[in-house]
Amino acid sequence: MFDHIERFYRPTTLREALLLLRKVGKRGRIVAGATDIVTQADRSTRFLIDITRLGLNFVRGGNRECVIGATTTMAELEHSPVIRALAGGILAKAAATCGSIQNRNMATVGGNLANASPAADTASVLLALDVQVVLASSRRERKIALAEFYSGPHQNTLNGDMLTEIVIPALPSGGRLGWSFQKLGRTETDISLVNVAAGLQADARGRIKWARLALGAVGPTPLRARNAKELLLGNALNEDLLTRVSEAVMKEISPISDSRASAEYRREMSAVLARRALRECAAQAGYKL
Numbered sequence: 001m002f003d004h005i006e007r008f009y010r011p012t013t014l015r016e017a018l019l020l021l022r023k024v025g026k027r028g029r030i031v032a033g034a035t036d037i038v039t040q041a042d043r044s045t046r047f048l049i050d051i052t053r054l055g056l057n058f059v060r061g062g063n064r065e066c067v068i069g070a071t072t073t074m075a076e077l078e079h080s081p082v083i084r085a086l087a088g089g090i091l092a093k094a095a096a097t098c099g100s101i102q103n104r105n106m107a108t109v110g111g112n113l114a115n116a117s118p119a120a121d122t123a124s125v126l127l128a129l130d131v132q133v134v135l136a137s138s139r140r141e142r143k144i145a146l147a148e149f150y151s152g153p154h155q156n157t158l159n160g161d162m163l164t165e166i167v168i169p170a171l172p173s174g175g176r177l178g179w180s181f182q183k184l185g186r187t188e189t190d191i192s193l194v195n196v197a198a199g200l201q202a203d204a205r206g207r208i209k210w211a212r213l214a215l216g217a218v219g220p221t222p223l224r225a226r227n228a229k230e231l232l233l234g235n236a237l238n239e240d241l242l243t244r245v246s247e248a249v250m251k252e253i254s255p256i257s258d259s260r261a262s263a264e265y266r267r268e269m270s271a272v273l274a275r276r277a278l279r280e281c282a283a284q285a286g287y288k289l
């Protein structure tokens with residue numbers, strides 16, 4: 001793909017980058033860490049716009065609201081004290097699984113979302129955290145829920161805009177709260193065959209009052225298991241409920257067979273990982289299963 005590049009731009013301000021994007025139009029493409037783009041062939045691309053010098057690698061705020069800049073790398077997320085302290089550290093954990101250390105030093109969280117792979121590891125966590133993404137062009141800025149950002153495998157609603165920030169809303173606080181990120185890959189540094197992000201909070205009587213369950217690599221986009229979540233709400237977590245929830249998860253997903261795994265294996269493993277994730281949440285929330 002790089003054989004056909006006429007010009008590689010390295011803007012130093014967001015405004016400059018957005019004006020360049022407008023100027024080059026459909027023949028231009030954003031490049032951040034380049035760990036996905038190098039594997040893709042697209043002869044129509046003539047201009048690359050490097051966005052790693054725009055000052056978009058930051059983590060601001062904390063539990064009440066946290067904003068992450070799009071070019072923050074996986075390694076930065078993995079080591080950020082704020083991200084490690086947020087939501088039981090599940091975003092830091094997911095970032096820490098994104099390939100080798102060399103990959104994580106380059107790969108950005110914005111690139112992980114913009115590439116729109118169904119298997120992107122930070123995507124399921126960010127879905128579980130109900131984040132919004134900020135999308136900008138030289139003419140407008142919009143903020144949409146990550147759940148609305150995906151439109152299919154490797155398809156999103158960017159429409160030529162740049163993803164500039166990820167906004168994590170205030171998360172539940174107080175007691176009886178648990179979080180988990182689970183990933184199954186062929187090796188430690190491989191892309192997910194299945195991944196699961198979960199969070200739950202129980203009330204004083206042990207009934208679940210808040211829950212999130214999101215999965216990756218088992219559908220055309222990263223997805224939220226809404227039926228499974230509904231089963232959890234209002235109930236006390238026990239083995240019977242875990243069984244019903246993992247069965248609901250298997251029905252909600254639509255995995256495909258590919259060179260990495262069969263659809264059947266992915267479906268079975270989704271139930272296993274969802275159960276494992278909820279058990280980890282349950283232990284943190286004080287359940288004795």
Ligand SMILES: Cc1cc2nc3c(=O)[nH]c(=O)nc-3n(C[C@H](O)[C@H](O)[C@H](O)COP(=O)(O)OP(=O)(O)OC[C@H]3O[C@@H](n4cnc5c(N)ncnc54)[C@H](O)[C@@H]3O)c2cc1C
Nearest residue numbers: 032033034035036037099107108110111112114120121163
């Ligand atoms: C060896 C290897 C192992 C990997 N392992 C994993 C893994 O385990 N888990 C995982 O999730 N991923 C994995 N990946 C994929 C990749 O590293 C991640 O998806 C990474 O986060 C992509 O970010 P990037 O900055 O490198 O994106 P780039 O390659 O720079 O860009 C990817 C795409 O997103 C667009 N883009 C980038 N940033 C923006 C933005 N801010 N706004 C709009 N568009 C943008 C680009 O135009 C391009 O289309 C792996 C990749 C490799 C090569």
